[in-house]
Amino acid sequence: MESLNVTVETEPRRAVAHLRGEIDLATAELLKTSLDTMIEGPSVSALELDLSQVSFIDCSGLRVLLAVKRSLQRRGGTLSLAHLSPSAERLLTAAGLDDHLVECARGRGPLAPA
Template structure:
């Protein structure tokens, strides 16, 4: 089970905070929220707070890439904020941290593509 909350940040972005494990089963709930933002009017920047995600599997990683592609096609963007250590490790192993801005992770030196 996961908990997904979202709020407008006031600077043209929506922050989506996730708590729990994101796997093949629970990714569907997160996908509903992210699809709603990607399909909304106009471009949007989604800031995905993964501080409280203890586990992210390949289904969750695939969802991040799919969402980023959909947002980018509409002039928007996806950024991963404060990923937990296990999430940051997976993003690094899969090379996703080289394609998506990743910021605020403990011990992380890279904040985005090309940094």
């Protein structure tokens, strides 16, 4: 099992989290805690998750993504997923959430500016 690593780039009102590793039952709480900490204050209203290095994601990770999106939306913020790994894209498509969660241009190119 591969652990999860979260690195963050912040700008005024925007953060980009680069996720690397597996998002599953064992690491979902770490992801939720990391993302909740980033969006707790009023300073971040747009959060982008770079999933290019996610080797595996299951429904535990999906629940975290949906919870963070709802939390941001309640405050008028946005969550965008970018650079989907094949594993992330398969799960989102299978769950029928690819259009619901992927607000970036499905791109595997540079991160979209805020």
